[in-house]
Amino acid sequence: MRILIIGAAGMVGRRLADRLLTDGKLGSEAIKTIHAFDVVEASLTPANGIQIETEAGDVADEKTVERLIAQKPDIIFHLAAIVSGEAELAFEKGYRINMNGSRHLLEAIRLVGENRNDAYRPRLVFTSSIAVFGAPFPEKIDDEFFRAPLTSYGTQKAIGELLLADYTRKGFVDGIGIRLPTIVVRPGKPNKAASGFFSGIIREPLAGQDAVLPVSDDVRHWVASPNAAVGFLLHAGTMDLAQLGARRSLTMPGLSVTIAEMIEALRSVAGDQVVAHIKREHDPQIAAIVDGWPRDFRTERAEQAGFTADSDFEAIIRAHIADEEKRKTLR
Amino acid sequence: MRILIIGAAGMVGRRLADRLLTDGKLGSEAIKTIHAFDVVEASLTPANGIQIETEAGDVADEKTVERLIAQKPDIIFHLAAIVSGEAELAFEKGYRINMNGSRHLLEAIRLVGENRNDAYRPRLVFTSSIAVFGAPFPEKIDDEFFRAPLTSYGTQKAIGELLLADYTRKGFVDGIGIRLPTIVVRPGKPNKAASGFFSGIIREPLAGQDAVLPVSDDVRHWVASPNAAVGFLLHAGTMDLAQLGARRSLTMPGLSVTIAEMIEALRSVAGDQVVAHIKREHDPQIAAIVDGWPRDFRTERAEQAGFTADSDFEAIIRAHIADEEKRKTLR
Numbered sequence: 001m002r003i004l005i006i007g008a009a010g011m012v013g014r015r016l017a018d019r020l021l022t023d024g025k026l027g028s029e030a031i032k033t034i035h036a037f038d039v040v041e042a043s044l045t046p047a048n049g050i051q052i053e054t055e056a057g058d059v060a061d062e063k064t065v066e067r068l069i070a071q072k073p074d075i076i077f078h079l080a081a082i083v084s085g086e087a088e089l090a091f092e093k094g095y096r097i098n099m100n101g102s103r104h105l106l107e108a109i110r111l112v113g114e115n116r117n118d119a120y121r122p123r124l125v126f127t128s129s130i131a132v133f134g135a136p137f138p139e140k141i142d143d144e145f146f147r148a149p150l151t152s153y154g155t156q157k158a159i160g161e162l163l164l165a166d167y168t169r170k171g172f173v174d175g176i177g178i179r180l181p182t183i184v185v186r187p188g189k190p191n192k193a194a195s196g197f198f199s200g201i202i203r204e205p206l207a208g209q210d211a212v213l214p215v216s217d218d219v220r221h222w223v224a225s226p227n228a229a230v231g232f233l234l235h236a237g238t239m240d241l242a243q244l245g246a247r248r249s250l251t252m253p254g255l256s257v258t259i260a261e262m263i264e265a266l267r268s269v270a271g272d273q274v275v276a277h278i279k280r281e282h283d284p285q286i287a288a289i290v291d292g293w294p295r296d297f298r299t300e301r302a303e304q305a306g307f308t309a310d311s312d313f314e315a316i317i318r319a320h321i322a323d324e325e326k327r328k329t330l331r
Numbered sequence: 332m333r334i335l336i337i338g339a340a341g342m343v344g345r346r347l348a349d350r351l352l353t354d355g356k357l358g359s360e361a362i363k364t365i366h367a368f369d370v371v372e373a374s375l376t377p378a379n380g381i382q383i384e385t386e387a388g389d390v391a392d393e394k395t396v397e398r399l400i401a402q403k404p405d406i407i408f409h410l411a412a413i414v415s416g417e418a419e420l421a422f423e424k425g426y427r428i429n430m431n432g433s434r435h436l437l438e439a440i441r442l443v444g445e446n447r448n449d450a451y452r453p454r455l456v457f458t459s460s461i462a463v464f465g466a467p468f469p470e471k472i473d474d475e476f477f478r479a480p481l482t483s484y485g486t487q488k489a490i491g492e493l494l495l496a497d498y499t500r501k502g503f504v505d506g507i508g509i510r511l512p513t514i515v516v517r518p519g520k521p522n523k524a525a526s527g528f529f530s531g532i533i534r535e536p537l538a539g540q541d542a543v544l545p546v547s548d549d550v551r552h553w554v555a556s557p558n559a560a561v562g563f564l565l566h567a568g569t570m571d572l573a574q575l576g577a578r579r580s581l582t583m584p585g586l587s588v589t590i591a592e593m594i595e596a597l598r599s600v601a602g603d604q605v606v607a608h609i610k611r612e613h614d615p616q617i618a619a620i621v622d623g624w625p626r627d628f629r630t631e632r633a634e635q636a637g638f639t640a641d642s643d644f645e646a647i648i649r650a651h652i653a654d655e656e657k658r659k660t661l662r
């Protein structure tokens with residue numbers, strides 16, 4: 001089995017690749033080749049005799065995408081995207097990468113069949129986002145609530161979902177779109193994303209550093225761990241998609257937690273001294289942005305399809321601590 | 332005021348142009364020029380000293396669209412589309428006209444502002460369709476039900492709605508998308524559209540000809556008259572759009588009627604002998620297609636915004652008869 005990961009150098013993409021290398025197979029099929037594509041080269045550690053091809057390039061370049069698909073990967077994980085904040089500032093770049101990139105990928109897949117009279121119909125796992133939803137929305141957003149994004153990023157993801165469904169319906173691809181919750185705890189350095197503090201208030205205190213909390217304790221949000229995200233991708237890559245019918249994009253299950261609950265979980269796992277590193281500095285701008293984000297979902301369709309969320313927020317924190325320990329050992 | 336109508340040779344486009352020419356103004360503003368664009372030249376009768384520019388061309392050609400917009404129309408009515416049946420058969424053509432056409436139009440508008448540092452921000456009225464919804468759906472579809480189209484045409488219209496909302500949110504255009512019900516009674520000859528019989532069973536009997544009814548009498552559908560459609564366009568062209576916030580596409584009000592109710596209205600207006608021209612010939616293929624179509628809506632947002640539907644189905648039939656009389660007089 002040949003697997004193509006587009007966006008393999010990102011946090012989730014690299015973790016997915018590592019997991020596939022460790023497992024040596026996807027579902028019951030042995031993996032022969034992992035083709036890891038991104039704007040920068042992903043660094044992967046070979047394992048299980050799997051051939052690794054890393055490549056840096058532009059996902060919005062038609063010829064590049066055609067070449068990636070000409071190798072006829074059995075499964076394509078499409079994770080590449082300009083993130084929300086950048087897509088909002090760089091309007092043309094956002095549409096070029098996030099909309100045209102996805103369209104070219106679908107077209108390249110379709111044209112293999114059309115031009116070669118070939119039965120090529122790969123599995124395509126597309127990472128979408130809860131940014132396809134925009135306020136006002138109900139406290140719990142259900143599976144039939146409409147997409148009214150309030151960012152260009154959310155618009156581009158919603159368009160990707162529509163294209164994926166239509167290309168699947170026409171039989172060109174076997175597609176599934178998975179809307180990831182906000183991923184917490186992201187490893188690494190703090191970034192300037194408006195959502196960054198959700199990870200920061202856990203990650204920094206655990207590393208003995210102060211972290212700023214810019215919103216109030218009663219803010220509620222929808223989160224999943226990096227491991228849960230990889231679990232979603234693997235399940236999406238192996239499950240029978242026919243059961244989804246024509247509706248090929250699903251909101252992934254997550255935990256709906258308040259900041260206060262996150263802090264109490266941190267206290268329970270790591271104690272008061274760690275929690276003392278959280279410094280409350282209200283930022284009205286960030287608070288206003290976060291106010292427009294979904295707080296909770298009813299993810300019945302995804303649960304029926306076998307996707308599972310983290311058990312609780314303490315488990316997310318413990319998994320992060322274990323990951324950090326492993327990282328230190330590898331150094 | 333300069334008005335651009337893209338799709339001016341179609342049934343609704345020509346009727347809109349005729350109405351604007353007759354009125355001489357849109358809202359309180361006098362119309363100076365109507366630029367009527369379509370794939371074929373529209374034939375319009377001058378009136379009220381309005382300058383008419385007719386032009387035939389390709390709406391999916393970037394340079395053509397740029398040229399149309401370079402003249403900086405104050406209002407653009409975008410009605411051009413490959414219809415549902417054709418978009419389903421001609422996949423590439425459908426995406427080229429219905430998706431790329433709308434995208435190029437929005438880009439051309441944006442780039443006038445970007446390149447010239449110009450405050451150009453025209454009103455854009457985009458005709459969408461209830462085809463953005465796909466079964467299964469509730470008996471009455473509300474304003475927050477999600478778009479899950481089951482045709483490429485519906486997908487392309489849903490993408491147009493998303494782009495329109497994002498370009499509006501970013502301040503490049505002042506856009507509104509209006510989802511038209513099925514238009515009944517369409518004048519002219521029968522066509523092969525799956526929805527054709529909704530008009531045919533009224534139009535042909537009134538003209539003394541037989542018409543085939545391929546579905547059962549209890550089929551329910553969402554319809555509006557050609558005059559109501561023009562009314563929607565005029566209201567969308569003049570109303571204050573700020574009240575819509577970020578959600579710029581609305582399902583237009585219509586009548587939810589069963590075939591049996593349509594036939595009883597025809598009997599009441601024109602008598603038993605006319606109704607006798609309706610021949611029941613069940614067509615399982617058409618019945619299956621129609622089964623996937625929306626039957627009824629709750630159009631609260633559109634009604635609050637001042638859009639109004641036809642009063643009842645008898646009024647639709649009487650308006651059709653009056654139109655036909657006028658047409659005969661003009662010959």
